[in-house]
Amino acid sequence: MTGISGGGAPTLEMVAAHAGVSRATVSRVVNGSTKVSPDVVEAVQRSIEELNYVPNRAARSLASRRTQAIALIVPESSARVFDDPFFAAIVQGVAMALSPTEYTLTMMLESEADPDKTRRYLLGGNVDGALVVSHHTGDHSYAHLSRSLPLVFGGRPLDGESTEYTVDVDNEHGALLGSQHLVARGRTRPATIAGPQDMPPGVDRLRGFRRAVTDAGLDADLVEYGDFTPASGAEAMRRLLAREPGIDGVFVANDQMAMGAIAVLAESGRTVPGDVSVVGFDDDRYAATARPALTTVRQPSHEMGAEMARKLVRLIEGQDIEQATVLPTELVVRASS
Amino acid sequence: MTGISGGGAPTLEMVAAHAGVSRATVSRVVNGSTKVSPDVVEAVQRSIEELNYVPNRAARSLASRRTQAIALIVPESSARVFDDPFFAAIVQGVAMALSPTEYTLTMMLESEADPDKTRRYLLGGNVDGALVVSHHTGDHSYAHLSRSLPLVFGGRPLDGESTEYTVDVDNEHGALLGSQHLVARGRTRPATIAGPQDMPPGVDRLRGFRRAVTDAGLDADLVEYGDFTPASGAEAMRRLLAREPGIDGVFVANDQMAMGAIAVLAESGRTVPGDVSVVGFDDDRYAATARPALTTVRQPSHEMGAEMARKLVRLIEGQDIEQATVLPTELVVRASS
């Protein structure tokens, strides 16, 4: 009980009364305007403290036409988005980058039932901008929205050029590094387990492999596909072995599939890296303790999320930013190669 | 251009004008009031369609004093929250359960820099309720907030009783099942790699192990601790082996540590399950394709998130709900035991 009212949360008006100034002044103090005399600032702050005042966001955004919120749009279709350590890392990166700012993170799973819901939400002035994680799907169907709303995409679009703001990982170069490493290890019959070809990372990593192998004067014909799950990696490895038992190296488009592949290799009586060298991609949390420890290409997933967030914030605040930023990858050599 | 105004998003007022009714009526239609004549409803809906009207959330919540938003509070301290497949699954469960509702999900990482930020946010009327994932930390320090805000906790508090609403997994019983399975397999020198004892799941799973083993008339002295990461599992296994080379079974408090443990077992020349049976906990996505495939206790992480969300929504809407719900676990027998 403050004596003024017993009700709910204290309002700016109550603070004004308490401090003996106008609402406008309190607002100025709250928003850090410099044009307020020091003593008034202090008095107001004391009142705020005393009343435990917290500005009401709804009122604020109604009046200011800004929400201080950004949305993270994720394709629900792949219901396993969160199973994917890569995606999880992105979310974390975004959240951490936003943590010290005034922006709030709203997660939006695309509703398959009502696919338009997301669009309406974005257009309804609920957020100041949005992050679209299209890394896996390459789906830039939200692109047209960027005329009405600041948007930053994770991953390049599936079909070539775009004028959108994007943050991506250098998948092709990473794959190149990983595959060259196989060659450097003296492998002459390298194969690859590629990702889905309707996802940019799947396409780019396969391209990197092909380039490395053909550049070395070897055949790049041993290609099988998986869907980034351990099980699919195992199956792809079986198909590969059936096609060419003499395989002596395999570049796998992600660590999860690599784990599956290694299991099959062992099952077949082959040793890793004795008979076959294996290189993965991601450097997920299992890679280092796998048996054998997995040689892999590390991608900065966490950093990707953080960079997307930073970029969006700058975009919202009218600063100029480069259109596409590509984050580097790095080869991590361990025991499997 | 509608002819009315060239500006930004259409407002309720514009719809009213377009449809030739009052704002109040449009509001009623938008909010699904039954007391509007069918033809008017239709006319208004047509106008909404035509103008592409989307209600402004800020205005709505300012007027209605509800935000249609709920927060998911996660402890940033464990910066690796998202690395944890269990946690990731929870987030997904929450998001999916909320997807068909009108509620929006706001993710809040607790800021270590400004720990009070979260509290202020919650109290600032920014959300209608909050979910607190304390599964790992057992931290119910937000409990006192439940007087001012509907709150649902994931995981029981570390210290015994609480009057909060919680959703938890039956960790102890799951551990009991997993450990009994070891005994049923004829193992007489079972050990366990437990989780941190400042986390309820760590405590509960260890208790389950102890109960199973002592009930079978065996010694429950072989206990080492890890922090749920693969690396810590490996280390704990080494310590265990150093203490008692004759170990023939090990119940590990989660799959990630189990993977680490299996690697060490193999390294030491032991076969799994020939020499040592291994049982994990979680049934994460690597379990099935691990080598050997991991016998483990499946916990419904995804369902836990979904249940938390459903519970909170019911709480917010004034329906009555049971205080604590405990989700069952299930033993999944595979090759490692």
Place this chain on the structure above:
DNA sequence: TTGTAGGCGTTATCAG
């Protein structure tokens, strides 16, 4: 069933 009018808590525009 429909319309009128006031208010939700802030910000922003102007004077002073």
Place this chain on the structure above:
DNA sequence: CTGATAACGCCTACAA
């Protein structure tokens, strides 16, 4: 530097 005074877009008695 400070204070009135409109908006901001919607909801909700209350009246008709």
